[in-house]
Amino acid sequence: MAKKLTVAAIQMISSANLADNLRAAERLIKNASDQGAAVVTLPEYFCLMGLADTDKVKVRESFGDGPIQDALQNFAQKYQVFLIAGTIPLAASDPLKVLNASLVFNPEGQCIARYDKIHLFGFQTSHERYQESETIEAGSQPTTVRILHEGNEWVFGLSICYDLRFPELYRQQAEVDCQVIPAAFTHTTGKDHWEILLRARAIENQCYFLASAQGGLHQNQRRTWGQSMLVDPWGNIVSELPTGEGYVLGELDSAVLEEVRSKLPALKHRKLSR
Numbered sequence: 001m002a003k004k005l006t007v008a009a010i011q012m013i014s015s016a017n018l019a020d021n022l023r024a025a026e027r028l029i030k031n032a033s034d035q036g037a038a039v040v041t042l043p044e045y046f047c048l049m050g051l052a053d054t055d056k057v058k059v060r061e062s063f064g065d066g067p068i069q070d071a072l073q074n075f076a077q078k079y080q081v082f083l084i085a086g087t088i089p090l091a092a093s094d095p096l097k098v099l100n101a102s103l104v105f106n107p108e109g110q111c112i113a114r115y116d117k118i119h120l121f122g123f124q125t126s127h128e129r130y131q132e133s134e135t136i137e138a139g140s141q142p143t144t145v146r147i148l149h150e151g152n153e154w155v156f157g158l159s160i161c162y163d164l165r166f167p168e169l170y171r172q173q174a175e176v177d178c179q180v181i182p183a184a185f186t187h188t189t190g191k192d193h194w195e196i197l198l199r200a201r202a203i204e205n206q207c208y209f210l211a212s213a214q215g216g217l218h219q220n221q222r223r224t225w226g227q228s229m230l231v232d233p234w235g236n237i238v239s240e241l242p243t244g245e246g247y248v249l250g251e252l253d254s255a256v257l258e259e260v261r262s263k264l265p266a267l268k269h270r271k272l273s274r
Contacts, residue, residue, distance in 0.1 A: 002255035003152040007178070008037035010247045011228040013216035014049040018059060021047050022071050024245070032247045033079040038149050040079075040247075041212040042086030043228070044100070044161050044184040049218045053135045060089040060098045064111070069103070077109035082147050086182040086212065087117065087160055092137035100136050102158055102182060104145050113145035115158035119166050128188060132162075142172045154252065156180050157207075164197045170205050175267060178208040178252055185213060190225020195237075203235040206261050208252050215243045233260040 010028045014021045025046055032040050047068050048056055061068055068088050076083040083105045089098035104113040116139025120132040143158045157176040161183035163169055170179065179201065185194050194213075202209040208230065215226020229240035230250035238250040261267065 002253060002258075003154075004254070005038055005149060005152070005154055005252040006036045006249065007039040007210055007230065007252060008032035008035070008041070008247050008249050009210050009212035009228040009230065010040065010042050010046075011213050011215045011226055011241050011243075011245060012043050012046050013218060013224075013245055014043070014046055014214060015219045016049060016051045016055065018048050018068070022068070026071075026075055028245070028247055029075050029079055029081065029083065032249065033081050035249055037081060037249060039082045039084065039147065039154075039156075039210075041084035041180050041182060041210060043212045043214045044087045044182040045214065046086035046182070047088055049184075049214070049220060049222070051220050054096075056089040056098055057096060057135060060091050062091050063101075063114070069111070072103065072105055073109040073111070076105035076107060080107045082106055082149070084156070084158070084180050084182070084212075090116075094137055097135055097137045099139060100132075100160060101139075102160055102180075104156075104158070106147075113143060113158065115139065115143035115160070116141070117160040117163065118142070118169065119162045121162040123186070123189065125188070128186065130186070142169055144173050144176055152254075154178065161185065164201065165193075167201065167204065170201060176205075176207050177254070177257060178210055179205065180210045180212075182212045183214070185225045187223040187225050190227065194225055194227055195229075198229065198231050199235040199237070202231040202233060204266070206233045206264075206267055207257065208232055210250075215241070216245070233257055 214224035
């Protein structure tokens with residue numbers, strides 16, 4: 001019998017004010033939950049888009065301890081959702097850097113998975129410069145998480161933003177039902193690459209992709225692309241939000257996964273080393 005799961009991807013235009021961002025995140029989580037979402041994901045840097053890249057170092061937390069994590073635990077429990085909490089800055093081995101971590105909380109408020117961003121964004125033009133390695137320490141461990149909802153198990157893969165450009169990461173995670181990717185793609189790269197990459201990854205991995213983005217002009221004058229979306233295993237966009245604050249809702253359907261993988265069993269046709 002086919003199983004279904006309602007999911008939501010929240011889109012934000014986060015500011016340099018942590019408290020304001022947490023209030024906005026809670027409001028959007030509540031709205032998505034009220035619409036029936038059982039799994040809700042937040043975007044990368046949802047809690048802080050600082051005026052300087054070093055601002056996130058000032059609010060970094062030890063894993064399992066801190067006001068940001070306390071708030072996320074409360075949101076998951078209060079609204080009875082599995083919360084894939086975008087990214088938050090966690091303590092790194094270097095005191096001047098953070099680990100850009102995605103935490104997953106169950107409806108009991110327990111953290112059941114953690115993924116630290118592996119691939120760090122670097123981009124430079126005559127008028128734009130981004131170098132995440134200056135303030136972020138890279139993770140190293142691909143991560144999946146099993147979610148049990150109404151007696152059905154779903155497997156989610158975790159990745160973050162720039163990871164999307166590295167297909168080998170998704171191959172290492174093997175077959176999952178849905179890949180979740182919180183992001184803050186720049187407007188420059190997003191307009192040309194975001195949708196293409198998401199749909200390609202969904203097609204080649206034959207799974208859903210739930211992408212939660214930053215989408216607008218931020219207080220620090222950086223502009224992010226937005227276009228949060230749910231993509232199905234055939235590469236079709238199920239729902240999307242072009243720009244601005246809000247969320248997208250959609251449904252994961254095990255029958256769709258089975259149909260795609262049976263009529264075109266590409267994952268079973270692989271020949272090269274994993």
